[in-house]
Amino acid sequence: MFSLNTTIGTILRVKRHLYYNVVNGLHQSCTRYLNQRWREKHGLTANPNTFSPLTNLPDYTFKDGRPTPLGVRQKARLDKQRNYAARIIKLVGEIDYAVERHAEVKKQKKQKRQQILDSKLKPKGNALLKKQLEKKLINS
Template sequence: MIKASNFLLNISQNVRCTRQISCTAIRALDQNWREQKGLPGNPNAFGPLTNLPDYSFLDGRPTPLGSNQKRRLKKQQEIAAKIVTLSGELDFAKKRYARIQAEEAAAKENVIKSKLKPKGHLLLKKE
C-alpha cells in the first residue's frame, strides 16, 4: 500500500497540464470559383434568403419590409443619389473643359487677327 501511494505521488508530480493549440489553416470560401460563376464574394450578401421576405400572407397582401431590407434599400438609394450627383458633376466638368478650350481657340484667333497686316503694294500682291 505504501509503494502504491508513493507511485501515485511521483506520477502526480511528473504530470503537467498543458493546453493544446491547433495551428491548422482555416478553410475559406473558394473566392475564385464564386467570381467565375458571377456570384458575390459573401454568399449571405445577396440571394433569395436575404432579399425576399421571411413570410407571406395567404391572401396575397404585401409583407412589411424587414429591418435589414430597409437598411439595404436605404443604402441603395444613397448610392443611386451619389451616382446622380457625380454624373452631374462629370457632365459639368466636360462642358467646362470644352468651353475653356473654345475660349483659348478664340483668344488665339483674336491674336492672329490683331497682328500687323501688310500695307501698300504687299497687300495688293496677296489678293
C-alpha cells in the same frame, strides 16, 4: 498522423479546400476560407451573407396579395442603395459639367488667340489699298 499542440494554433487542410483553425484543441471554421474560386466561377458573391434570396426577399407572403412589410435591415439596405444611386448621379453630373466647361474654356482660349493673331496680321501696301477699295465698292 499529426500531433495537436494546444498552445499553438495550426491550420489543417480538410477535404474540398476547407480550412479549420485549431486553437487549444477547438476547431473554428472561418468564412475567410470559403472556396472563393468556386463561388466566383458560379457567379456568386465573395461573402454569402451580403446578397441572396434569404436576405433580399420577404420571409413570407400573404395569400390575398397584400404587400409584405420590409424585413429586418431590408429598409436600411434599400436606403443605402438609393443613396449610392443618388451620389453616382450627382458625381456623373459634376464630371459632365467639368468636361463641358473645359471644352468651352478651351474654345474661348482658341478664339482669343485667333483674335490676337488677326489684329496683329494686317494687310500692308497694295493689299491694304485693295481691301479699302473693296470696302468702298461694297458700301456704295
